[in-house]
Amino acid sequence: MNGIRHLFIPGPTNVPEEIRRAMNIPMEDMRAPDFADFVLPILADLKEVLRLTHGRVFVYPTSGTGAWEAAITNTLNTGDRVLMSRFGQFSTLWVDMATRLGLDVEVVDVDWGQGVPVADYAARLEADKKHRIKAVFATHNETATGVTSNIAALRAALDAANHPALLFVDGVSSIGAIEFEMQDWGVDLAVAGSQKGFMLPAGLGILGVSDKALAAHERATMPRCYFSFDDMIRFNDTGYFPYTPATQLLRGLRCSLDMLLDAGMERVWDRHHRLASGVRAAIAEWRGCSLVAQGPQWHSDTVSAIRTPADIDAREVIATAYSKYQTSLGSGLAQLAGRAFRIGHLGSLNPVMLCGALSAAEMALRDAGAAIVPGAGVAAAQEHFRATTAPVQSRP
Numbered sequence: 579m580n581g582i583r584h585l586f587i588p589g590p591t592n593v594p595e596e597i598r599r600a601m602n603i604p605m606e607d608m609r610a611p612d613f614a615d616f617v618l619p620i621l622a623d624l625k626e627v628l629r630l631t632h633g634r635v636f637v638y639p640t641s642g643t644g645a646w647e648a649a650i651t652n653t654l655n656t657g658d659r660v661l662m663s664r665f666g667q668f669s670t671l672w673v674d675m676a677t678r679l680g681l682d683v684e685v686v687d688v689d690w691g692q693g694v695p696v697a698d699y700a701a702r703l704e705a706d707k708k709h710r711i712k713a714v715f716a717t718h719n720e721t722a723t724g725v726t727s728n729i730a731a732l733r734a735a736l737d738a739a740n741h742p743a744l745l746f747v748d749g750v751s752s753i754g755a756i757e758f759e760m761q762d763w764g765v766d767l768a769v770a771g772s773q774k775g776f777m778l779p780a781g782l783g784i785l786g787v788s789d790k791a792l793a794a795h796e797r798a799t800m801p802r803c804y805f806s807f808d809d810m811i812r813f814n815d816t817g818y819f820p821y822t823p824a825t826q827l828l829r830g831l832r833c834s835l836d837m838l839l840d841a842g843m844e845r846v847w848d849r850h851h852r853l854a855s856g857v858r859a860a861i862a863e864w865r866g867c868s869l870v871a872q873g874p875q876w877h878s879d880t881v882s883a884i885r886t887p888a889d890i891d892a893r894e895v896i897a898t899a900y901s902k903y904q905t906s907l908g909s910g911l912a913q914l915a916g917r918a919f920r921i922g923h924l925g926s927l928n929p930v931m932l933c934g935a936l937s938a939a940e941m942a943l944r945d946a947g948a949a950i951v952p953g954a955g956v957a958a959a960q961e962h963f964r965a966t967t968a969p970v971q972s973r974p
């Protein structure tokens with residue numbers, strides 16, 4: 579009677595009806611003779627989404643955090659020096675994991691609102707003549723702050739320093755939504771999760787692994803078991819898994835890959851850019867609000883983190899949007915708690931859905947006391963969407 583609840587958090591994202599239906603099937607035999615015919619094309623198509631022709635893709639029954647751990651434990655040795663940066667909650671958690679797993683982490687702290695400090699990394703790599711740094715980590719899209727970093731520039735810095743370190747990239751909130759070129763950017767380990775650009779429930783950790791990383795794996799001695807590449811390779815080569823796979827999620831993944839690849843990755847990236855630009859046009863009209871991202875070079879096309887005016891508690895905005903307008907906005911994490919809220923604009927979305935999110939945010943901001951002109955942001959987004967949206971020809 580009250581209509582639907584609206585989900586505008588940056589993951590889990592909305593699951594399209596086609597995917598929900600694809601997952602609604604009876605349990606199946608994961609050792610059936612024809613199961614491999616289903617699995618092998620999924621692994622091949624994931625490489626297409628990642629833009630990888632060599633190497634491998636692994637799909638673990640886990641979340642993005644598990645795929646982070648798989649990447650580290652399979653390719654590094656305890657005590658290895660790694661170069662990382664912190665500029666939001668997720669890059670911070672990755673540093674925490676690397677430290678707890680026994681790596682020697684060289685951390686660069688960056689203002690929340692900026693991203694991977696490429697020039698700083700470049701100087702450190704240049705100075706590391708003995709190549710003690712074994713891996714360089716980058717959070718491509720920091721979901722907590724709505725900041726996207728330039729991975730191609732980071733690859734160029736590694737090449738300019740002639741440095742052999744592995745390049746680890748967290749693409750949890752970028753892969754399947756914004757440009758990601760695993761091979762061209764020389765990414766060795768690319769981490770993704772099912773619940774964001776892939777428009778699925780949480781539960782699959784997806785990992786792209788380059789040939790260089792597979793070679794590093796041969797020498798790596800860090801303890802691992804559940805996430806072992808060896809076990810996965812042995813079984814995946816014939817189209818099976820070393821333990822019970824999440825078959826329903828794989829059915830959903832099949833549907834998601836069809837949707838993404840039928841559309842074409844460039845069109846998927848363009849669509850996210852158009853949607854994100856409309857959201858940013860709205861935010862620009864919200865008096866006293868601003869993006870956490872400190873400039874257009876950092877703008878994320880999958881999530882916007884929005885600072886509320888100094889006297890407005892963002893938690894109140896989020897709570898009002900939820901209880902009064904049936905709309906979930908993303909919360910401000912860690913140092914942004916109370917100061918910012920987030921709008922996720924990735925996955926299965928269209929302009930009218932986003933106008934709803936913006937409308938709910940405007941009403942909740944006004945309820946909390948912000949001096950927003952009613953409809954100002956929505957109007958700006960509408961004009962942007964009117965000017966940039968073509969009729970949908972095929973499945974969204």
Ligand code: PLP
Nearest residue numbers: 641642643668719721750751771
């Ligand atoms: N990295 C980024 C950029 C994320 O946004 C998230 C989750 O939102 C994670 C890692 C952790 O992934 P998960 O929650 O699937 O374990």
